[in-house]
Structure formats: C-alpha cells, structure tokens
Amino acid sequence: MKTAVRKAAAFIITVLLVTLFVFIAFELIPGDAATAKLGTSATPEAYEALREELGLTRPFFVRYFSWLFSFFFGDMGTSYSYGVSVRSMLASKLPITLTLTLMSFVMIIILSIPIGVLSSKYEDRAGAKALDVLGQLTMSVPPFFLGILITYFFGMVLRLFTPGGFVSYDVNPVRFAAYLFFPSLAIALPKAAMSIKLLKTSILSERKLDYVRTAYSRGNSSMDVMYKHVLKNAIIPVITFLGMTLADIVAGSLVIEQVFSIPGYGRLLITSISNRDYPVVQAIIAIIAMLVIIINLIVDVLYQVMDPRLRGN
Amino acid sequence: MSMKRIMAMASAAIILSVALTGCSGDKKDASSSIVVGIPQDLEDSLDPHEAVAAGTKEILFNIYEGLLKPDETGNLNPAVAEDYSVSEDGLTYSFTIRDGITFQNGKKVTPEDVKYSIEKSAGMMGSPSLIPAFSNISEVVIRDDRTVDIVLASPDIDFPAYIASIPASIIPAESANDASKLCGTGPYKFVSRSPQENIILKKYDGYWGTPANIENITLKIIPNADSIVMNLNGGAVDMFARLTATQTQQLSDKFNVLEGEMNLVQAVYLNHAVKPFDNVDVCRALSYAVDVDNILELTSDGKGYPVGSSMFPAFKKYYVDLSDTYPTDREKAKELLASAGYPDGFSFSITVPSNYQPHVEAAQVVSQQLKEIGVNAEIKLVEWNTWLSDVYAGRNYEATLIGVDASSLTATAMLDRFVSDADNNFTNYSNAEYDELFKSLYQAPTEESRIEIYKELQKNLADNAANIYIQDMTEFVALSDKYEGYVYYPMYVQDFAKLKIKEQ
Numbered sequence: 001m002k003t004a005v006r007k008a009a010a011f012i013i014t015v016l017l018v019t020l021f022v023f024i025a026f027e028l029i030p031g032d033a034a035t036a037k038l039g040t041s042a043t044p045e046a047y048e049a050l051r052e053e054l055g056l057t058r059p060f061f062v063r064y065f066s067w068l069f070s071f072f073f074g075d076m077g078t079s080y081s082y083g084v085s086v087r088s089m090l091a092s093k094l095p096i097t098l099t100l101t102l103m104s105f106v107m108i109i110i111l112s113i114p115i116g117v118l119s120s121k122y123e124d125r126a127g128a129k130a131l132d133v134l135g136q137l138t139m140s141v142p143p144f145f146l147g148i149l150i151t152y153f154f155g156m157v158l159r160l161f162t163p164g165g166f167v168s169y170d171v172n173p174v175r176f177a178a179y180l181f182f183p184s185l186a187i188a189l190p191k192a193a194m195s196i197k198l199l200k201t202s203i204l205s206e207r208k209l210d211y212v213r214t215a216y217s218r219g220n221s222s223m224d225v226m227y228k229h230v231l232k233n234a235i236i237p238v239i240t241f242l243g244m245t246l247a248d249i250v251a252g253s254l255v256i257e258q259v260f261s262i263p264g265y266g267r268l269l270i271t272s273i274s275n276r277d278y279p280v281v282q283a284i285i286a287i288i289a290m291l292v293i294i295i296n297l298i299v300d301v302l303y304q305v306m307d308p309r310l311r312g313n
Numbered sequence: 314m315s316m317k318r319i320m321a322m323a324s325a326a327i328i329l330s331v332a333l334t335g336c337s338g339d340k341k342d343a344s345s346s347i348v349v350g351i352p353q354d355l356e357d358s359l360d361p362h363e364a365v366a367a368g369t370k371e372i373l374f375n376i377y378e379g380l381l382k383p384d385e386t387g388n389l390n391p392a393v394a395e396d397y398s399v400s401e402d403g404l405t406y407s408f409t410i411r412d413g414i415t416f417q418n419g420k421k422v423t424p425e426d427v428k429y430s431i432e433k434s435a436g437m438m439g440s441p442s443l444i445p446a447f448s449n450i451s452e453v454v455i456r457d458d459r460t461v462d463i464v465l466a467s468p469d470i471d472f473p474a475y476i477a478s479i480p481a482s483i484i485p486a487e488s489a490n491d492a493s494k495l496c497g498t499g500p501y502k503f504v505s506r507s508p509q510e511n512i513i514l515k516k517y518d519g520y521w522g523t524p525a526n527i528e529n530i531t532l533k534i535i536p537n538a539d540s541i542v543m544n545l546n547g548g549a550v551d552m553f554a555r556l557t558a559t560q561t562q563q564l565s566d567k568f569n570v571l572e573g574e575m576n577l578v579q580a581v582y583l584n585h586a587v588k589p590f591d592n593v594d595v596c597r598a599l600s601y602a603v604d605v606d607n608i609l610e611l612t613s614d615g616k617g618y619p620v621g622s623s624m625f626p627a628f629k630k631y632y633v634d635l636s637d638t639y640p641t642d643r644e645k646a647k648e649l650l651a652s653a654g655y656p657d658g659f660s661f662s663i664t665v666p667s668n669y670q671p672h673v674e675a676a677q678v679v680s681q682q683l684k685e686i687g688v689n690a691e692i693k694l695v696e697w698n699t700w701l702s703d704v705y706a707g708r709n710y711e712a713t714l715i716g717v718d719a720s721s722l723t724a725t726a727m728l729d730r731f732v733s734d735a736d737n738n739f740t741n742y743s744n745a746e747y748d749e750l751f752k753s754l755y756q757a758p759t760e761e762s763r764i765e766i767y768k769e770l771q772k773n774l775a776d777n778a779a780n781i782y783i784q785d786m787t788e789f790v791a792l793s794d795k796y797e798g799y800v801y802y803p804m805y806v807q808d809f810a811k812l813k814i815k816e817q
Contacts (some may be wrong), residue, residue, distance in 0.1 A: 031702035039365040046441030081356040164544030263510035
C-alpha cells in the first residue's frame with residue numbers, strides 16, 4: 001500500500017516537473033505561436049490581436065495552471081496550427097507510434113531469446129564467434145544510420161518496400177504494418193544485439209553455479225536444465241534491460257519516423273516545436289513521460305512475478 | 314511444439330507477409346490521381362484569409378478564387394466576378410458576379426458572400442487583415458442581386474492585384490460561425506487532411522471555368538529534405554516543386570526536370586541601422602566583392618538569374634536589369650572600404666534560417682568571398698521562427714541572407730518595404746530620395762509614368778547598394794514522365810488544374 005502511494009506521488013511529480021520545464025523552455029526561446037502563424041505578414045497590430053485571440057497575453061503561471069487543470073480533466077486544448085482538438089489529433093496518430101514501438105519490442109524478444117540461448121549453447125563454435133562480432137557491430141551503429149542503410153538496401157536495391165510509401169492504418173492495415181516492419185527492424189537490431197549479449201553472459205555465468213550441477217545429477221536432460229532452471233534465473237537482468245529499452249524505443253521511434261517518413265508523434269512533435277504549437281508539444285511530452293513511468297511500473301511488477309525472492313521485501 | 318519451432322514459424326509468417334504485401338506498394342490508379350510532395354504542411358491555416366506562408370497560398374490557389382485571378386502570364390482575369398468597372402475618380406470598383414457560379418458545396422455565390430468575404434479580409438470583422446492596402450476600403454455595398462461595389466478612400470491602381478490575391482478569396486458568408494462550411498469556387502475542393510501526413514483534394518465538377526484533368530490530388534508532406542529524392546525514385550511521389558540542383562541530379566530517368574524561376578530576390582539584406590551598413594561606401598564595397606556567377610556555379614550548377622535590385626525578371630513590365638551595377642572588383646572594394654574608414658576590413662554576422670538549404674549554401678560562398686577583402690562574415694544559423702521574431706519583426710541583426718518574394722502581383726509589393734517608415738522595412742533602409750519617388754507613384758497620371766518611377770526606385774536601391782543582390786533562383790520541378798502540363802507562374806502558385814496524364 002505504502003509503495004503504491006509512493007509510486008503515485010513520484011508519477012505526479014514527474015509529470016508536473018516535465019511539463020513545467022517544457023513551458024519554461026518555450027518562454028525562453030524566441031518567437032511564439034503568433035509569429036509562427038503570421039510569418040512575414042505580421043504587422044504589430046495583427047500580432048497583438050492574434051496573441052490576444054490565442055490567449056498568449058496572460059501571465060505565465062495562469063497559462064501553465066489553466067493548461068494543467070484542463071489536461072488533468074482530459075482536455076488537451078486546441079492546436080494553434082490546425083485549429084482542431086489536440087486530443088483527436090494525437091488519438092489519430094497514436095496507432096502509428098504505438099505499432100512501431102510494440103513491433104520493435106516484439107522483434108527484440110523474438111530475436112534475442114532464441115539467439116541468446118543458442119549462442120550460449122554453442123559458444124565455442126565459429127558461428128557463435130562470428131555472431132559476437134556482428135552483434136558488436138550492430139550495437140555501435142545508431143538506429144537512424146541503420147535506418148538509412150536499411151532503406152537503401154531493402155528499399156532501393158531489393159525493392160522490398162517503397163521508401164516513403166507509408167500507408168495509413170485506416171486506409172490499409174496490412175500495408176501499414178508491412179511498411180512499419182523495416183523501421184521497427186532499424187530500432188530493434190541494436191537493442192536486440194545488446195540483449196543477446198546480455199542473455200548469453202547471464203546464461204554462461206548461471207551455468208557455472210551449483211544448482212545446475214544438482215539439476216543434472218538428478219537426471220534432468222540438458223533441455224530441461226536450460227528452460228526450467230537456468231533461463232528462469234538468467235532472464236532477470238534481461239527483463240531489467242528490456243524495461244529500460246522500451247522507454248528508449250519510444251524515443252528511438254521519434255527519430256526513426258524522420259528517416260522513414262512516417263507521420264507519427266515524432267514528426268508532429270518536431271513541427272509543433274518549430275511552430276510554437278504549445279498545446280501539442282505539451283500533450284505529446286506529457287504522454288511520453290507518463291508512458292515511460294508506466295513502463296517502469298510494469299517492469300517492477302514483472303520482477304516480483306519472476307523473482308519470488310523480491311516478493312518478501 | 315517446441316519454443317524453437319514456434320519462433321521459426323512466427324518469423325516465417327512475418328517475412329512472408331512482408332514479401333506479399335510490400336511489393337504491391339507502388340500500384341496506383343494513374344488514370345485519375347497524382348501524388349504531389351510538399352515540404353511542409355499547411356500549418357498557418359486552411360482559411361485563405363489567414364494564409365500567410367507562400368507554401369500555403371500556392372496550394373490554396375487551387376481551392377479558392379478571388380473576384381479576379383492571375384494567370385500564368387501575370388494578367389488578372391475575371392474569376393468570381395465576370396466583369397468589373399472602375400468609376401472615373403478611381404474610387405468605386407463595381408464587380409458583377411459571374412452568372413451561375415457556385416461554391417464547392419453547390420450553393421450559388423451571392424452578393425452577401427462577396428460582401429462578407431471582402432469585409433472579413435479587410436479586417437472589418439475584427440480579425441486582423443493580411444492585406445494592409447485593404448485598410449483603404451471605406452465600404453462594400455450590394456447594389457443589386459449580381460453587383461457589388463467596393464468603395465475606396467483614395468485611388469489605388471494596384472487594387473485589382475490585391476483583389477486577386479489569395480487572402481481576398483471569396484468564401485461563403487455562412488462559414489462565419491462554422492469553419493466546416495468553409496469552401497471556395499476553385500477547380501479543386503478540399504476533402505480531408507491528416508496533420509503532417511497528407512491533404513487530399515478532389516476535382517470540383519461544378520467548376521465554372523476550364524475543368525481540371527486529374528480527379529484526385531494527394532499532397533504528401535515530406536519535411537525531411539533527404540528523403541525527397543528517395544520518395545520520388547521509389548515511386549511514392551509523382552511531383553515535387555523547388556528541388557535543389559543536387560537533388561535533381563539524383564533523380565531516375567522516370568522524371569522530367571523542369572526549370573523556371575522562383576520569383577524572389579535572394580540577397581544579403583543589410584540592416585542599415587547598424588554600423589557600418591549606414592555607410593553607402595561599405596555597402597558598395599561588399600557588392601563589388603561578391604561574385605554572383607561564382608555563387609551560382611558553386612551552389613546551383615550555374616543555374617539562376619542574377620539580379621541587381623529588388624525586382625525579379627518575371628515582372629517584365631517593371632523589371633530593369635541592374636545585375637551589372639557592381640561587377641566583381643576586389644581592388645575597388647578595398648579602396649572603398651579604406652575611404653570609408655575600414656582599411657583593415659571589419660566583422661559582421663549573416664543570419665540565415667537553417668531550414669532553407671540554398672540560402673545556407675549561398676551564405677557560405679559569400680562569407681568566403683568577403684574574406685578576400687578582409688571582411689569577416691560569420692554565419693549564424695537560426696530556426697525559422699527565431700528568424701521571424703528576431704530578424705524580421707525585431708530587426709535585431711546585422712545582415713541576413715534570404716529570398717524575398719511578392720505578396721501580390723504588384724511591383725509595389727517588392728518595393729514598398731524600402732520606404733523608411735514602412736512597417737515591413739526590416740532592413741531599416743532610409744533614403745529621402747527613395748521616399749519621395751515612392752510618394753510620387755500616387756500622383757503618376759499614366760501607367761507609363763508609373764513604370765518609369767518603378768524603374769527609378771530599382772535604380773535607387775542598386776546605386777545605394779541597399780543590399781548585396783544575388784539572384785532570382787531557379788525553381789526545379791520534378792514531374793513523373795506519366796504526367797505533363799506543369800505551368801510556371803510569375804508568383805508562388807502550383808496550378809494542379811492544368812496537369813494531365815500524358816497520352817501513351
């Protein structure tokens with residue numbers, strides 16, 4: 001109970017601070033939504049009139065708290081650039097960023113667990129050694145560069161997908177998912193390489209422990225020892241890593257969206273910052289902050305399920 | 314089933330589904346649609362009366378029309394109005410609404426709609442006006458069921474050009490309280506939009522004029538300059554305007570690259586309120602030091618139209634070629650600097666908006682060239698909104714490299730910003746002779762005498778080296794070889810109605 005209260009308080013304070021920082025940042029950078037909207041047609045009168053209309057003339061804290069108050073009740077305001085409610089705008093883009101994130105997360109799991117287990121089993125073979133080198137290489141390439149390589153190789157040379165040929169989920173869900181396959185791969189590969197390495201080292205060190213010998217001496221097959229005993233213990237550091245990775249993937253997807261011309265949260269965030277469209281920026285950042293906190297909570301819970309030793313504390 | 318087998322099947326399924334669906338990506342019905350790439354979303358507004366960005370207005374041109382409308386030669390033709398007449402004193406413009414013209418919602422255009430639209434765009438309804446010259450409108454009168462009179466406070470020969478600009482478009486009066494009723498009378502109607510993704514237009518079948526050829530237009534937003542070529546070559550986009558010379562060289566042979574003029578004046582605009590740009594000799598020295606041909610050679614493969622004053626060649630009637638005013642002469646430049654009191658040169662900064670790559674590249678060359686006369690120009694990259702508020706509105710800068718275009722099809726739109734007390738005089742240019750000449754425009758009896766004055770104004774800017782003039786840039790348009798009919802306008806316009814599918 002006490003833990004729940006503490007977590008909830010941390011949640012609220014984090015969101016408050018993050019949104020406050022964004023608000024302050026916008027106060028400091030030059031220009032506002034009115035200059036962005038009026039461009040070079042801004043006369044001093046038109047500028048003042050528009051500022052009044054957009055409510056930008058109110059004092060800083062009045063604006064912040066009125067935003068916070070509405071946000072708390074689910075009202076994210078209206079976009080200055082598009083004149084539509086931020087909520088509907090973000091809702092229509094959520095499936096894109098969410099699919100991208102989940103797809104790459106699933107890819108990381110699909111790739112890392114079998115490969116990690118196999119490469120620890122055959123650690124002395126040449127294939128496993130080559131995989132190590134390949135993994136090291138993949139890890140050190142930033143996702144956006146990997147994205148460019150993938151676009152070139154799979155898109156331009158092999159023509160497996162049309163670069164820039166993004167199709168929205170409401171037009172054709174299958175082609176939508178297909179287009180997101182390669183961007184997800186670009187996000188997933190470096191993380192998968194890390195998690196393979198982690199799992200492999202973890203399995204190797206677990207295998208040296210006494211309980212493994214005991215398990216073998218009781219007549220278990222090597223398959224049983226692996227999946228019923230070793231993997232269960234070895235996977236715990238990997239779960240911690242995956243939890244942290246998920247937050248990273250959300251951030252990574254914002255970047256990868258630019259490389260693959262995907263109109264998700266990333267592009268919306270960047271253009272909204274340059275247009276000083278605060279309601280959109282605030283909402284996206286608040287949502288991402290909340291997402292990261294929630295993911296961490298889930299990881300905490302998952303720990304306790306996986307590791308009975310933690311339940312007592 | 315073992316875990317391994319499940320994994321294997323799952324990955325096989327994913328790979329197969331990609332192989333099956335991924336390949337069908339570029340099939341589309343070429344008979345009635347085109348995908349046009351645009352570098353930014355229409356972020357200012359879809360309401361023509363609030364449209365400020367050139368990139369927005371050039372698209373809205375297809376949806377909305379004013380009482381008059383420009384054509385590709387720069388003539389103003391009747392559009393929503395069928396005809397108009399001017400009273401002898403030049404104060405009353407009488408517009409006859411085109412017989413049977415309808416909005417895209419099917420309703421007839423009424424005099425009330427015209428009155429509402431003009432009053433709204435003139436700022437008489439409370440919202441700020443984007444056409445400063447419309448403050449000259451004293452009243453809009455409905456004379457009968459087809460005629461509307463616009464009465465001016467003082468005569469203005471440029472008035473028809475303002476009437477033909479996008480922010481003076483005719484929209485339904487009923488859209489006043491309900492933005493969803495907003496529509497125009499143009500050849501294409503707005504269907505839907507998805508922010509930062511696309512905008513869909515459809516041919517309006519009830520269009521009064523020459524109907525459009527292509528049924529559906531998808532405007533696809535590609536903000537990342539690096540992926541434009543990939544989108545084109547990959548087949549996701551059929552057309553893209555304003556490419557750079559480098560981008561056009563990377564295009565596959567499935568594209569025709571068209572060349573026209575961008576209709577702007579690219580220059581290093583100098584802030585005359587800061588030292589040493591208050592000294593004419595310094596400005597002249599800089600102009601002598603800059604080698605325009607070399608800039609074109611290095612940044613755009615030699616393409617571009619050198620200009621010597623604030624007017625671009627498409628304004629044929631008014632344009633006077635002054636590009637030879639300052640032939641490159643670095644010795645002379647040094648002499649001028651010495652006589653102005655800067656024998657060892659000086660340092661200043663050129664502010665450039667970082668989102669306009671051609672300007673950034675030009676600034677780099679200019680900076681190199683100025684080093685040769687001992688002037689150290691440091692390039693300061695800023696984000697567009699910072700440029701708007703610090704440089705354009707705040708006038709807090711030393712020099713800036715940018716392209717200035719005309720907000721309406723008038724020579725005035727290019728030249729009025731150099732009048733010393735003009736709101737938009739961001740260069741703080743102050744020249745008594747220029748102010749006097751500009752004022753005399755309003756007393757000029759004939760068009761010929763006005764044209765003479767416009768030319769004098771351009772010469773004044775050139776002689777005083779108001780800015781380091783560079784060029785009117787070449788606009789490269791990539792159009793898939795399946796289409797034809799792209800037309801260049803003397804202003805920012807993308808006319809989709811004239812595009813058509815090429816006969817095979």
